[in-house]
Amino acid sequence: MMAESMPLRQLWWLVHKDLAREIRAPHAWSRSLLLGVILVLLLAAQIDPSAGHPTGAIGGLLWIAIFFAGTLALERSFAGEHDAGCWQTLHLYPVSPAMLFFAKLFVNLLSLLTIELVTIPLFIGLTDESLFARPGAMACILLLGTAGFAAVGTLLGALTAGLRNRSGLLPLLMLPVVAPVLLSAAEATRIVIAGDGDPLWGWWVQLLGAFAVVFTVVGALVFDFVMED
Amino acid sequence: VNDSFLGRFSQTHLVWGSCAICFAVSAGLVFIAAPTEASMGDVQKILYVHVSVAWCGLASCLVMGFCGALYLIRRRLEWDFWSQAAAEVGWLCTSLTLVTGSAWAHEAWGTWWTWDPRLTSSLLLWLIFTGIILVRQGIDDPHRRGRIGGVLAIVGMCDVPLVIMATRWFRGVHPVAPDMDARMRLVLLASVACFTLLIAGLMFARRRQLELAELVAQLDADDCQSR
Numbered sequence: 001m002m003a004e005s006m007p008l009r010q011l012w013w014l015v016h017k018d019l020a021r022e023i024r025a026p027h028a029w030s031r032s033l034l035l036g037v038i039l040v041l042l043l044a045a046q047i048d049p050s051a052g053h054p055t056g057a058i059g060g061l062l063w064i065a066i067f068f069a070g071t072l073a074l075e076r077s078f079a080g081e082h083d084a085g086c087w088q089t090l091h092l093y094p095v096s097p098a099m100l101f102f103a104k105l106f107v108n109l110l111s112l113l114t115i116e117l118v119t120i121p122l123f124i125g126l127t128d129e130s131l132f133a134r135p136g137a138m139a140c141i142l143l144l145g146t147a148g149f150a151a152v153g154t155l156l157g158a159l160t161a162g163l164r165n166r167s168g169l170l171p172l173l174m175l176p177v178v179a180p181v182l183l184s185a186a187e188a189t190r191i192v193i194a195g196d197g198d199p200l201w202g203w204w205v206q207l208l209g210a211f212a213v214v215f216t217v218v219g220a221l222v223f224d225f226v227m228e229d
Numbered sequence: 230v231n232d233s234f235l236g237r238f239s240q241t242h243l244v245w246g247s248c249a250i251c252f253a254v255s256a257g258l259v260f261i262a263a264p265t266e267a268s269m270g271d272v273q274k275i276l277y278v279h280v281s282v283a284w285c286g287l288a289s290c291l292v293m294g295f296c297g298a299l300y301l302i303r304r305r306l307e308w309d310f311w312s313q314a315a316a317e318v319g320w321l322c323t324s325l326t327l328v329t330g331s332a333w334a335h336e337a338w339g340t341w342w343t344w345d346p347r348l349t350s351s352l353l354l355w356l357i358f359t360g361i362i363l364v365r366q367g368i369d370d371p372h373r374r375g376r377i378g379g380v381l382a383i384v385g386m387c388d389v390p391l392v393i394m395a396t397r398w399f400r401g402v403h404p405v406a407p408d409m410d411a412r413m414r415l416v417l418l419a420s421v422a423c424f425t426l427l428i429a430g431l432m433f434a435r436r437r438q439l440e441l442a443e444l445v446a447q448l449d450a451d452d453c454q455s456r
Binding site: 172176183218 | 363373
């Protein structure tokens with residue numbers, strides 16, 4: 001019984017360690033939130049509800065704001081470990097690299113969902129868009145899109161954190177890889193806002209799910225090599 | 230030393246010589262044997278280069294990913310040299326795909342660029358190649374470069390199914406499998422084979438260059454230590 005619960009206990013302690021670090025350094029995560037708020041304010045200012053509803057662009061604008069604010073959070077997640085010398089200590093933990101990847105992925109997923117929890121209501125308030133006309137559908141897009149984004153970000157964030165000239169490298173590497181997630185999420189969001197019951201919605205969500213699964217598996221498999229720094 | 234006529238030719242001469250002959254034959258086939266397309270005229274001949282370099286770009290990406298994975302498993306630098314050579318050749322091929330595709334789009338669809346799924350996924354592949362090459366350039370230690378390059382190559386390889394299936398999965402203007410005259414199809418196959426030989430030659434040459442550069446770096450390091 002004890003042996004069966006070991007992986008879950010390991011995961012919990014790793015997540016606990018990262019969450020405690022986040023809570024003790026509110027100035028760090030508040031920067032990502034602030035960037036998200038600023039981006040939403042700037043992008044929402046470009047949308048004029050009285051001039052019709054450009055639903056085609058709204059999903060894309062929202063996901064661009066989430067991407068840039070999220071990238072800052074992901075970059076910080078591993079850079080902090082390197083700067084404080086925690087990376088070497090992580091090697092001493094009696095856990096598999098895949099477990100470390102899942103723990104980091106879980107914490108990054110929580111960070112991104114927190115950013116979305118603040119930016120999306122603000123976006124809805126400023127643009128009057130009915131993003132949650134179908135709450136289940138929108139929650140599905142957010143969860144799968146964020147999972148795919150977090151999987152890629154966790155892997156590439158860990159990879160670039162140890163590099164000498166890492167500044168600005170993560171968004172440069174991440175954007176082409178994560179672009180299919182952003183495009184699929186934007187398209188699925190557009191269908192939800194349009195509310196016309198386009199059957200293609202299911203297709204975009206399947207693509208988001210496939211992307212999240214592929215990059216979670218790839219990340220867990222290659223994280224051992226990433227950890228060698 | 231073999232002083233006979235054939236002995237004066239190295240492997241490199243043979244590779245590049247056979248490439249030159251294949252290209253001459255392929256160009257002859259494209260401009261003489263292939264029929265001129267009724268609606269687009271001679272501009273349609275871009276297709277023979279476009280499809281060939283597009284295939285070579287995807288093949289290079291697969292080679293890059295597999296060789297990157299082999300480096301991570303075996304930890305032998307020769308696999309990383311292959312992976313790097315494939316990334317650079319793949320970047321060149323994808324760049325040519327975008328340029329020739331753009332020229333085709335201008336004639337066929339009246340625009341230099343459109344956000345068609347196949348075009349967009351090809352552009353993403355080009356950006357992935359660029360990112361990998363940029364990251365590699367910033368790392369001095371060869372084994373660290375191989376490890377990080379290997380992981381990035383595996384991640385980059387995941388874009389290949391998206392490029393291949395883009396025309397089938399998403400609605401776009403790019404043709405899926407257009408009907409083609411039998412002679413056109415034959416010339417296209419010859420062109421693809423010719424370009425495949427060329428990129429294989431380029432990869433061999435670049436890998437050899439990287440291997441020699443590493444050897445020189447090691448000799449320099451040994452020389453410094455002995456002093």
